[in-house]
């Protein structure tokens with residue numbers, strides 16, 4: 001069995017605290033089994049290394065490892081992402097799609113932020129955990145899969161169970177073994193060690209001398225609350241490494257980088273997602289991707305027309321709507337034409353089928369698969385529009401401004417999705 005020390009080296013894990021070592025030891029012990037593991041701990045404590053260790057030390061290591069951030073996938077698409085769907089199972093499902101549970105057969109799926117799963121998905125997940133069975137969305141054919149599940153959460157699952165947002169039976173199924181990673185403030189001996197490691201990494205990266213803390217600064221570092229844990233410590237080490245001219249960092253200089261609310265005061269508990277959190281950044285990315293895809297499809301249509309008919313006046317006339325849509329300056333009359341020409345009407349053979357398994361990477365992250373799926377993009381766009389309209393009480397002008405599209409485009413999408 002590989003030693004804890006060797007594992008830490010292999011996975012780039014820094015720290016010597018007993019609690020960290022025990023967590024790694026537990027991961028090593030459970031790895032060869034198929035036991036479900038729930039990794040718990042605040043955000044930024046390093047939960048993502050645990051499923052990787054488990055997968056790499058298991059007999060599944062030559063099969064897929066898929067990491068899914070359950071909190072970042074819109075509720076409307078998550079079942080289809082995880083379990084796949086049948087052709088025609090919902091508007092826009094033009095092709096049968098494999099879900100992660102099918103793709104990862106024989107491998108491991110890491111369900112990050114598992115507490116965010118909708119209740120309906122929880123029912124499906126429970127079934128997979130109990131007998132390896134699942135149904136594609138829109139299908140009644142039972143399929144089998146052999147997947148090991150490691151889940152993680154930073155939420156208090158007992159509270160979620162109490163509130164009725166998480167199924168108790170699923171919780172017990174997922175947490176046969178619980179691996180807890182304590183917050184950084186409870187791993188005092190690791191704080192300075194981690195800072196030195198990050199400072200030296202960033203010095204190398206930015207080709208500057210390594211910053212060094214004075215004794216007084218070390219005391220400030222140790223007393224800080226680190227509510228963002230190791231992720232926050234690394235960010236601060238990076239900022240200081242880049243910005244400080246004087247490479248010896250005094251307590252005062254360090255304090256300037258630390259949020260004032262961070263020193264041993266109770267943590268601020270976020271009840272709702274902030275505008276700048278990860279999921280909304282993803283939403284923006286999806287929107288950009290979707291818009292690009294839509295433009296590209298329009299261009300494809302035009303090019304095809306031109307190839308067929310040459311650069312004649314006819315092409316221009318027949319495609320007035322499209323041309324104006326792509327090059328701007330659309331008038332009200334072209335509106336109907338623009339509707340017709342939207343992405344949903346693209347012939348099936350032009351859709352790109354992603355080659356999920358041809359990537360040479362050791363890990364196949366869920367994100368890589370998602371972004372290539374035309375279908376998911378439709379769902380995501382739908383979700384974005386719905387959310388935006390909800391936020392603005394159905395006021396199209398405000399929603400369009402937020403989405404960065406014209407009111408008319410929004411109107412078109414509303415009609416297209418039958419909202």
Ligand SMILES: Nc1ncnc2c1ncn2[C@@H]1O[C@H](COP(=O)(O)OP(=O)(O)O)[C@@H](O)[C@H]1O
Pocket residue numbers: 012013014015041042043044045046047048049230231234
């Ligand atoms: N013990 C550690 N040593 C080095 N880097 C770490 C350690 N723990 C966490 N990190 C780094 O901190 C960041 C946050 O870790 P992550 O696993 O994403 O946290 P979580 O999933 O618990 O929010 C990552 O960049 C990770 O590489």
Ligand SMILES: [Mg+2]
Pocket residue numbers: 044047048112
């Ligand atoms: Mg994480």
